[in-house]
Amino acid sequence: MxxxxxxxxxxxxxxxxxxxxxxxxxxxxxxxxxxxxxxxxxxxxxxxxxxxxxxxxxxxxxxxxxxxxxxxxxxxxxxxxxxxxxxxxxxxxxxxxxxxxAWQPGIGDDWRSVPSLAEAAALLPELGERIFLTTGRQGLAHFAALDLRFLVRTVDPPEPPLPRRTEVLLARGPFTVHDELALLREHDIDVVVTKNSGGAMTSAKLTAARELRLPVVMVQRPxxxxxxxxxxxxxxxxxxxxxxxxxxxxx
The missing domain is CATH 3.40.50.720 (NAD(P)-binding Rossmann-like Domain)
Structure with a gap:
């Protein structure tokens, strides 16, 4: 064997x-x-x-x-x-x-590709006030100094430090486009931030962002x-x- x-x-x-x-x-x-x-x-x-x-x-x-x-x-x-x-x-x-x-942008997508979480954080003040952050529970310290509103979705509770104005949503994919649209509208989201993990389990947020014409800050893979x-x-x-x-x- x-x-x-x-x-x-x-x-x-x-x-x-x-x-x-x-x-x-x-x-x-x-x-x-x-x-x-x-x-x-x-x-x-x-x-x-x-x-x-x-x-x-x-x-x-x-x-x-x-x-x-x-x-x-x-x-x-x-x-x-x-x-x-x-x-x-x-x-x-x-x-x-x-x-x-990896995910690839399509027609109607407004992606801002960055090489790191630090560079993702640096872009946010010019893009919007209400941020949907789906980069995982680690590395959120890069966003902690920003005076913006964050909806952070992770499987497990995120590790501090966190941004001062943060709401945490614990959830595990897969997610549907219908539910992602409802979530983005409910929280009046301006910007989506994610890592380019690829796959179908969490890609619905990208479709929802496209339909709502929201910018997506996409952290590229190492x-x-x-x-x-x-x-x-x-x-x-x-x-x-x-x-x-x-x-x-x-x-």
Whole structure:
């Protein structure tokens, strides 16, 4: 039985674990960082918490005789990905980065692309007074000095410091366009701020912003390290079949 490690925490990581859990010749371990209090757990073996940096992960890969690693973490979890790439190289273990495609602006979108949360915060005073902030619960300190009204939506309570005028909405996607339109109208939102995480679970806010002709401040993804990559679960399974010499077992 071949062991596969999935560095998860995304819907793609869960879907991959579901598909691989059906394969009798694979033992799948999903690793979650532990940053969400009540994560949606994939099937199969699950471990929570770090490995102790790239050296610790490399030791674990060798000790557990892992045949392949799939990094299906969030597109903005750059430190985890960098550690995984370094560890896999140390251990001589094949690694694939599974990343959903980034969102792309369409006709009618008013996106202001920025490379960081700090630059997103710097843009806001010239764009509006009421901000819908959906960049996650970490990094909100970049917005703390702004005297604007913020509606902050996160899965878990956000980490301080927060802007002085902040309303917190705890919710987990997927969200519908109908509900996002209602939310933006109810709070009289002027600007939407988000990270370009991609995927369908939280894209409805972008459609709602387009319909309401609201500007979107879009924080771009960090550069992806040099490593094999795939955009879909099906492509990740095909890669695993290839590096593990399994043939077409995925069905």
């Amino acid at each position: 071949t062991r596969v490690l999935i560095l998860g925490g995304t819907s793609e990581g869960r879907k991959l674990a579901e598909r691989l859990d059906e394969q009798a010749d694979l033992h799948v371990t999903s690793s979650l960082a532990g940053r969400v209090r009540k994560p949606q757990l994939p099937p199969g073996e699950v471990r929570v918490g770090g490995f102790g940096g790239p050296d610790g992960l490399a030791d674990w890969l060798r000790r557990e005789r892992v045949g392949a690693v799939v990094d299906a973490t969030h597109p903005f979890a750059r430190t985890i990905t960098d550690n995984a790439v370094a560890a896999a190289e140390q251990a001589g273990c094949p690694l694939l980065v599974l990343r959903r495609p 550069p992806q390290p040099p490593a094999p990559s795939a955009e879909t679960v099906a492509d990740a399974i095909a890669w695993l079949d290839s590096v593990l010499c399994r043939g077409n077992h995925a069905g």
